[in-house]
Structures are given as C-alpha cells and as structure tokens.
Amino acid sequence: xxxxxxxxxxxxxxxxxxxxxxxxxxxxxxxxxxxxxxxxxxxxxxxxxxxxxxxxxxxxxxxxxxxxxxxxxxxxxxxxxxxxxxxxxxxxxxxxxxxxxxxxxxxxxxxxxxxxxxxxxxxxxxxxxxxxxxxxxxxxxxxxxxxxxxxxxxxxxxxxxxxxxxxxxxxxxxxxxxxxxxxxxxxxxxxxxxxxxxxxxxxxxxxxxxxxxxxxxxxxxxxxxxxxxxxxxxxxxxxxxxxxxxxxxxxxxxxxxxxxxxxxxxxxxxxxxxxxxxxxxxxxxxxxxxxxxxxxxxxxxxxxxxxxxxxxxxxxxxxxxxxxxxxxxxxxxxxxxxxxxxxxxxxxxxxxxxxxxxxxxxxxxxxxxxxxxxxxxxxxxxxxxxxxxxxxxxxxxxxxxxxxxxxxxxxxxxxxxxxxxxxxxxxxxxxxxxxxxxxxxxxxxxxxxxxxxxxxxxxxxxxxxxxxxxxxxxxxxxxxxxxxxxxxxxxxxxxxxxxxxxxxxxxxxxxxxxxxxxxxxxxxxxxxxxxxxxxxxxxxxxxxxxxxxxxxxxxxxxxxxxxxxxxxxxxxxxxxxxxxxxxxx
Amino acid sequence: xxxxxxxxxxxxxxxxxxxxxxxxxxxxxxxxxxxxxxxxxxxxxxxxxxxxxxxxxxxxxxxxxxxxxxxxxxxxxxxxxxxxxxxxxxxxxxxxxxxxxxxxxxxxxxxxxxxxxxxxxxxxxxxxxxxxxxxxxxxxxxxxxxxxxxxxxxxxxxxxxxxxxxxxxx
Numbered sequence: 001x002x003x004x005x006x007x008x009x010x011x012x013x014x015x016x017x018x019x020x021x022x023x024x025x026x027x028x029x030x031x032x033x034x035x036x037x038x039x040x041x042x043x044x045x046x047x048x049x050x051x052x053x054x055x056x057x058x059x060x061x062x063x064x065x066x067x068x069x070x071x072x073x074x075x076x077x078x079x080x081x082x083x084x085x086x087x088x089x090x091x092x093x094x095x096x097x098x099x100x101x102x103x104x105x106x107x108x109x110x111x112x113x114x115x116x117x118x119x120x121x122x123x124x125x126x127x128x129x130x131x132x133x134x135x136x137x138x139x140x141x142x143x144x145x146x147x148x149x150x151x152x153x154x155x156x157x158x159x160x161x162x163x164x165x166x167x168x169x170x171x172x173x174x175x176x177x178x179x180x181x182x183x184x185x186x187x188x189x190x191x192x193x194x195x196x197x198x199x200x201x202x203x204x205x206x207x208x209x210x211x212x213x214x215x216x217x218x219x220x221x222x223x224x225x226x227x228x229x230x231x232x233x234x235x236x237x238x239x240x241x242x243x244x245x246x247x248x249x250x251x252x253x254x255x256x257x258x259x260x261x262x263x264x265x266x267x268x269x270x271x272x273x274x275x276x277x278x279x280x281x282x283x284x285x286x287x288x289x290x291x292x293x294x295x296x297x298x299x300x301x302x303x304x305x306x307x308x309x310x311x312x313x314x315x316x317x318x319x320x321x322x323x324x325x326x327x328x329x330x331x332x333x334x335x336x337x338x339x340x341x342x343x344x345x346x347x348x349x350x351x352x353x354x355x356x357x358x359x360x361x362x363x364x365x366x367x368x369x370x371x372x373x374x375x376x377x378x379x380x381x382x383x384x385x386x387x388x389x390x391x392x393x394x395x396x397x398x399x400x401x402x403x404x405x406x407x408x409x410x411x412x413x414x415x416x417x418x419x420x421x422x423x424x425x426x427x428x429x430x431x432x433x434x435x436x437x438x439x440x441x442x443x444x445x446x447x448x449x450x451x452x453x454x455x456x457x458x459x460x461x462x463x464x465x466x467x468x469x470x471x472x473x474x475x476x477x478x479x480x481x482x483x484x485x486x487x488x489x490x491x492x493x494x495x496x497x498x499x500x501x502x503x504x505x506x507x508x509x510x511x512x513x514x515x516x517x518x519x520x521x522x523x524x525x526x527x528x529x530x531x532x533x534x535x536x537x538x539x540x541x542x543x544x545x546x547x548x549x550x551x552x553x554x555x556x557x558x559x560x561x562x563x564x565x566x567x568x569x570x571x572x573x574x575x576x577x578x579x580x581x582x583x584x585x
Numbered sequence: 586x587x588x589x590x591x592x593x594x595x596x597x598x599x600x601x602x603x604x605x606x607x608x609x610x611x612x613x614x615x616x617x618x619x620x621x622x623x624x625x626x627x628x629x630x631x632x633x634x635x636x637x638x639x640x641x642x643x644x645x646x647x648x649x650x651x652x653x654x655x656x657x658x659x660x661x662x663x664x665x666x667x668x669x670x671x672x673x674x675x676x677x678x679x680x681x682x683x684x685x686x687x688x689x690x691x692x693x694x695x696x697x698x699x700x701x702x703x704x705x706x707x708x709x710x711x712x713x714x715x716x717x718x719x720x721x722x723x724x725x726x727x728x729x730x731x732x733x734x735x736x737x738x739x740x741x742x743x744x745x746x747x748x749x750x751x752x753x754x755x
C-alpha cells in the first residue's frame with residue numbers, strides 16, 4: 001500500500017479522516033445540498049451520524065455530549081439556513097465554554113458572494129458566537145484547519161469552533177497526510193500559575209479566618225473537581241458553587257455549602273457577603289451570582305484563579321489574580337497550603353442554612369390537585385441517589401433542578417447557564433445518553449422550554465435513545481410569570497401557554513380536569529412511539545418515576561403544577577445579595 | 586483648540602495574521618463590547634504574513650485592560666502594545682480638496698507651506714493638499730483651510746511606531 005503522504009484524497013475524505021483521527025464517535029446533524037460529498041464519505045465511516053430534526057438540536061446534542069464526557073462534540077449542517085440554525089447552539093456553547101466543532105457546507109467558492117441558493121455568510125454569522133472560525137478556501141489547508149479546530153476548541157478556555165467548507169473544496173483532491181502536530185503562533189494559553197502569585201494566594205489563604213471557595217464551571221471543564229475537594233479538605237475551606245459547578249463537590253460532603261446566586265441558598269449568599277477571603281475558581285462573577293456589584297462581598301479580599309485573563313478584573317477587582325489551568329493551580333495550592341481549622345466559620349454557615357434551608361410545603365394542597373415541582377425533583381434525587389445525568393431547559397424548573405438535584409459528581413448536571421437557552425435540555429440529554437448509555441439520563445424541563453426543541457423526539461425514537469423528560473407543566477412561561485407577578489403587577493402579558501377561560505377553576509387556576517393542554521404531552525409522546533405519563537397528584541410521582549426509569553423507550557412525564565409556583569429564595573435583579581427574599585410570607 | 590476628550594486616548598499597535606476576516610474580527614470585538622474606536626489603520630508589515638493595525642481607542646484604565654485582554658484572546662492576534670507610556674511617533678495622512686479661486690491661491694500656498702504640506706493637484710477652482718503629521722497638526726491645518734471651503738477630506742487614520750531600536754515583533 002502506498003504511504004499516506006502519496007495518496008490523493010478529496011476534501012470530504014480529509015474531513016472524515018480528521019474526525020476519525022480525533023476519535024469522534026458521533027456526528028450530530030443534517031445533510032443538505034452542499035455537504036453531500038461529506039455525507040457520502042460518512043456513509044463508509046465508523047462514525048455514527050445522528051440525524052437530528054433541526055440543526056439547533058444538533059448543536060445542543062453535541063454540546064450535551066461534550067459536557068457529559070469532556071470531549072469535543074461535533075455537529076454538521078448545510079449552508080444557509082442549516083448554518084444559521086446552528087447559531088443558538090454555538091452561542092450557548094460559547095457562553096459556557098463548551099468544546100464543539102461545527103462543520104458547515106458552503107456554496108462553491110466561485111459563487112460565494114453572489115447570493116447563491118442557500119448562501120449565507122456563515123463565518124460572518126458565527127464569528128461573534130464562537131471561539132474561532134474558518135472559511136476553507138483551499139483544500140490544501142483543510143487538514144491543518146481541522147487539526148487546529150479541535151485544538152482550539154479543547155484547549156485554554158474551551159469553546160466552539162466553526163469550519164465552513166465550500167462544496168467544491170469537499171470534492172477537490174489533494175495529496176494529503178494527516179498533520180501530526182498543530183502549532184498556532186498566536187495562540188498559547190497560559191496554563192501554569194505564576195509562582196509569585198501562587199505564593200501570594202497561599203499567604204492570603206493562610207491568614208484568612210472566614211475563607212470561602214466560590215467555584216464555577218471552569219473547575220468542571222479543567223477536570224479539577226477532585227483536586228478542589230482535596231484542597232478544601234486540607235485547608236478546611238467551605239465550598240459554594242455556581243449553577244455551572246453543580247457536582248464539583250459531592251452534595252453530601254461536609255464542606256459543601258450549596259449553590260450561590262439569584263436562586264441560591266441563603267446560607268451561601270450570606271457567606272459570600274460575610275467571608276473575609278473569597279477564592280474564585282473558574283468563575284466569572286456573572287450578574288446572576290453577584291447581584292449588585294457595588295454591594296457584592298464588600299469586606300473580603302479576593303483571589304481569582306482562571307484560565308482566561310480577560311475574565312480577571314472584568315467585573316470585580318481582585319487582590320490576587322492567577323491565570324492558569326485549575327488542574328495545575330489547585331495542585332500548587334495543595335502542595336503549599338498548610339492545614340487549618342475553620343470549624344467556627346463552617347458552623348456559622350451551617351447555622352444560616354438551618355435558619356433558611358431550601359424548602360417547600362410538602363403537604364400543601366390548594367384548589368384542584370397539583371404536584372409540587374420541588375417534590376418531583378426531590379423524589380427523583382432520592383430514587384437516583386443524585387447520580388443520574390440531569391439536563392435542563394431554562395426557567396423555574398432549571399432553578400428547582402439546581403436546588404433539589406445537587407449532583408454527586410461533575411459532568412452530571414447539564415444546563416445552559418450563560419446564554420440561558422430555553423430548549424437546551426432535551427437535545428442535550430440525547431447527546432449525553434449516547435455517551436453514557438448505561439446511566440439514567442433525565443431532562444428536567446418546563447412546558448415552555450420543551451416546546452422549543454421537542455421536535456427532537458423523532459431523533460430519540462429513530463436512534464433509540466432512551467431518556468426521561470420530566471415536564472414541570474405550569475401552563476406558563478413560568479419564570480416570566482414569576483417576574484410579572486412580583487414586579488409587573490400580575491399583568492401576565494404574553495406568558496400564558498394555554499387558552500384562557502375554559503381551562504380555569506373558580507380560583508382562576510387552570511383546571512387539571514380540563515386537560516389536554518396545548519399540546520397534550522402524553523398524546524405527543526404516544527404520537528412518536530414514546531411513553532407518555534401524566535401526573536397530577538404528589539402520590540403518583542414516585543410510581544411514575546419508577547416506571548419511567550425502568551422503561552426502554554423515551555418517556556415524557558407531564559407533571560401538572562400550579563401556575564403560581566415560585567422559585568425562592570430570590571435576589572431580585574439589581575439588588576445586593578443581602579437583599580435576598582427568602583419567601584413570600 | 587480642539588476640545589480635550591473626556592477619557593485618555595490610547596494608541597494600540599496590533600500585529601495580526603494577514604488573513605481574510607481578521608479586520609472583521611477586530612471591528613466586531615469593538616462593537617460587540619461597546620468600545621469606541623477613534624481610528625483604525627491597517628497595512629502589511631515587513632513580513633507579508635503579518636498585518637499591523639494601529640487602533641486609537643478611548644477609555645479609562647479598566648476599559649483599556651479589557652480591550653487588550655479581549656484582543657489578545659482573538660486567535661489571529663499575534664502581539665499588541667499600548668503606546669500610552671512609550672515614546673512613539675504618530676502620523677496621519679490627509680488629502681484635502683479645497684475651494685481655490687485665483688484670489689485665494691497665494692494665501693493657500695502660504696498656509697500649505699507653513700504646515701509643510703504639499704499641493705498635489707490643481708484645477709481651475711480647487712486644489713488638493715496632502716499633509717502628513719500627528720493628529721493635532723492635521724486638525725490645525727484643517728482648521729486653517731476650512732474658511733476657504735473644504736470640498737472633500739480623506740484621512741488614513743493614525744499609524745504609529747515606538748522610537749528607538751526595538752521593534753514590536755521581537
């Protein structure tokens with residue numbers, strides 16, 4: 001056989017070879033006019049093509065796969081509408097630093113710019129929502145570009161990379177050998193923390209009396225969760241996590257204090273305000289975590305560890321900035337930190353938590369029969385021991401999932417934190433389930449979020465991907481409704497998802513007896529050949545969950561909850577963390 | 586005199602890959618993050634694979650820190666330097682088409698002479714002045730020429746270079 005270097009290959013063959021060399025197992029996407037040469041070569045490849053029903057679903061599936069595994073997720077679309085449909089998925093991945101490679105077909109190079117059929121300036125569209133992108137204009141560059149794409153996506157602060165490949169480039173043949181090395185002169189992320197800065201950090205931590213770890217998704221991305229636990233244990237520092245870092249500490253660990261932010265715990269938010277040293281790890285001081293910046297943790301010294309220098313000092317000025325990969329930085333800390341006792345401080349946070357724990361009325365029965373959303377998730381946590389892979393949409397259900405499903409391990413809680421993309425959860429769960437077929441994968445969704453990407457039920461059935469979707473169905477865009485109730489005088493403008501009057505009880509609440517809802521999610525499931533279950537009473541929750549977990553087909557559990565359920569505690573937008581509203585009462 | 590800007594101006598020299606789309610990346614970054622560009626000039630360098638951009642941007646220290654960090658994050662940015670603390674040269678080139686009938690010509694010639702500018706084109710009722718210098722000088726010249734009537738003005742934007750033997754790419 002001839003040596004690789006002497007063999008002529010087409011662009012399409014080069015694409016497939018590069019994906020195989022990167023160890024890609026799944027490719028999520030849809031064929032179309034100008035990616036057909038590529039799809040034709042995929043026909044002979046071991047890479048499994050998951051045909052999605054919409055390109056947004058493809059990007060979210062690749063994203064769910066990437067978040068669950070830590071590997072690069074790959075999605076593919078055709079030109080024009082195929083490429084533009086990917087944008088929401090790319091932006092979602094970009095905000096949460098998720099490694100993706102998106103490959104799109106493009107019209108022939110000689111007609112680019114002529115408003116050809118299905119032409120869009122795809123790289124122009126994806127530029128602001130990707131870490132980097134490429135338009136391939138010469139087939140000789142394709143192998144290098146693919147190599148670079150995977151390298152850029154997965155190194156430094158990870159993110160999505162888009163490669164736009166015109167159809168004539170896919171057909172063109174060139175002598176090709178896979179580039180073994182990748183080198184980009186203008187790209188070399190700093191991974192090792194500066195020793196002097198580490199020394200300063202160690203000094204501050206040694207002196208602190210009330211230190212607090214503020215842990216974000218960067219710890220998950222770096223694979224540093226276990227190191228973080230070791231550092232926390234050695235120096236006896238309590239840990240609070242953001243939404244993105246759910247699972248970095250086992251939920252029942254004595255040093256884990258819970259989740260921070262707008263709908264986080266009273267105890268952790270109070271600890272943020274009262275600590276004398278904040279140690280931010282792979283977090284970026286998002287407004288949903290800090291509340292009003294002017295009132296944010298006014299008396300603490302701050303250390304910030306992050307791979308991205310631009311994250312440091314962007315929102316909050318810190319005393320000791322350290323740029324580096326958390327895996328290396330936390331190892332440095334572990335090697336240099338002395339042991340210490342902070343039991344009084346930890347006891348104080350625990351005390352705050354006892355005063356105002358996450359809670360819900362377990363026996364509450366209002367007019368009609370409704371399920372408590374928190375109870376559903378609490379029960380699910382109990383049945384799965386916090387070990388299932390959970391994905392969510394965005395809204396109230398996402399916050400309840402965060403509060404009531406603290407995960408045991410990292411990469412088990414997949415949620416769109418930065419962009420807040422409704423519709424993320426269901427397709428992401430499919431990507432995660434493909435990666436971990438033996439694990440329970442459950443999408444906790446809202447009725448609004450689910451409807452944004454529920455078309456992927458066809459993909460789930462078609463590809464035999466068994467996930468459970470729990471819809472916390474309150475007939476509304478629930479978080480919008482909550483804000484309208486609290487801040488817009490109960491004027492529910494454009495937030496009700498069902499037809500009005502015929503569905504109401506005398507207390508002006510939807511009447512569960514007048515279901516179906518639009519759509520009837522049980523019939524929707526059945527129409528696709530999935531199992532649909534409806535739950536309207538708390539006592540039916542456990543049997544439904546057990547049945548769903550044992551089922552082999554995809555399952556939808558439609559849980560009918562009250563429209564006026566609200567997420568508490570809550571730090572109103574623009575308020576300081578001290579102004580946390582614990583409950584309505 | 587020209588009014589002093591509220592925030593200090595910074596002149597950034599940025600070495601970037603000489604590739605299609607790089608200018609759009611830089612311009613997109615500034616618009617997406619709400620930074621103000623005063624001027625932007627691009628050209629090839631001694632290495633044809635590298636372009637040099639000179640960007641004049643306004644902002645306080647924190648804004649500039651973010652501008653520099655965000656620019657550095659772009660994969661195509663090779664190196665950048667803020668000249669705010671560095672002795673450096675700045676040049677702007679302007680072509681100015683001025684109304685010039687016979688009566689005004691000698692006065693115009695004197696002004697052009699004083700500013701060490703050049704007249705590079707003449708017609709019956711106009712002439713084109715070419716001027717090079719830092720921004721203040723160009724502004725001053727424009728101020729002197731405007732009473733005659735400026736028909737057209739085209740400027741390159743600032744290009745800059747640090748004084749001394751050191752170069753940006755070493």
